[in-house]
Amino acid sequence: MHLQNSSKQTLDTQTLNNQANTQLWQTWQLFWDSHLGQAVLRAEAALLSPILEAQRGYHVLSVGACPAKPLLASCTIKHQMEWRPSFATADHTSCLITDPAHLPLPNDSMDLVLLHHSLELLARPHALLKEAARVTLPKGEILILGFNPYSLWGLARILPKSLQAKPLQVLKSARFISQNKLLDWFEFLDLKQEERQRIFHRPPCNRINILQHLEKPDQRLDKKNWPLAGIYLLRIKKRIGSPLRPELKKKSPSWLAAQPVVSPTRTSLPTQTRLKTEK
Known part of the structure; x- marks a missing residue:
């Protein structure tokens, strides 16, 4: 009876998480469909391309x-x-419908994992990062894209909603994670940061004329890797022998003896046997 209740509670929790993730997903699509969201996606695609x-x-x-x-x-x-929070949001057959904190994938099965603003969007970012590390192959890569809290984007979250365009109001629901905090998580999960890049110095403004006017100066600043840029990209390598799961000891085949077999010598025989042999 206790097992049935606990399994029911687990299912109820997963259902609530999926519903919350679906609502967040649909809300954030308003941002990505906006002029600012499209500008961010173009800049990120150009950064990821090489x-x-x-x-x-x-x-x-x-x-x-x-x-x-x-x-x-x-x-x-x-x-x-691609991960999706529900069947209603899935748009092709390769979508993975699941709780991202419990990915139904084998250990060491992915060559590359891309976390695109998901750590700051979902409720359990550390659990998601741990799952991403688990399913990544040794020496595989994890790419993390996130908003920099120490930038104009971080300041925009402080402004009242009345001063923000509707697509930008979703930024208040995001939990911006600093790069230094992620470094602490990497050490715990035995991940190694290989590279860090910062782009997008334009303010979080949804006016297309301002975004277009500042695009070229922004591209020049991207080459300088300025620490106050709005978006960061972290390239992470999974180390070999990660402690995310214990290594199983190899068992010797049952037909092999546990100890090496040594032929008995004359002096190793019992005393009585040795006396009979001497007679």
Whole structure:
């Protein structure tokens, strides 16, 4: 009876999480469809393009706040899976409908995992990062895109809703995670940061004329990797021998003896046997 109640509570919790994730997903699509959201996606796609062109492997998993097709367009790995919170939000057959804190994938199965603004969107970012590390192959890569809290984007979350355009109001529901905090998580999960890039210095403004006017100066600033940029990209490597799961000791075949067999010598025989032999 206790097991039935606990399993029922687990199912109820997963259902509530899926409903909350679906609502968040649908709310964030208003942002990505806006002028500012489209400008962010174009900048991120340009940043990811040379990285994805150099990738080799068989499987890619994307857990993001919007469809990843524009971001993965230049990826050389053909099998691409995308997370979705519900069947209603799935738009192709390679969508993975699940709680992102419990990915139904084997250990060490993905060559590349892309976390596109999902750590700041979902309720359990540390659990998501742990799952991403678990399913990534040793020496595989995890790419993390996030909003920098120490930028104009972080300040925009403080402004009252009356001073923000409707697509930008979703930023208040996001939990911006600093890069230093992520470094602490990487150490716990035995992940190693290989590279860090920062882009998008334009303010979080939804006016298309301002975004277009500042696009070229923004691209020049992107080359300087300024720490107060609005978006960061972290390239993470999974170390070999990660402690996310215990290594199973190899058992010797049953037909092998546990101890090496040594032929008995004359002095190793029991005393009585040795006396009979001498007679």
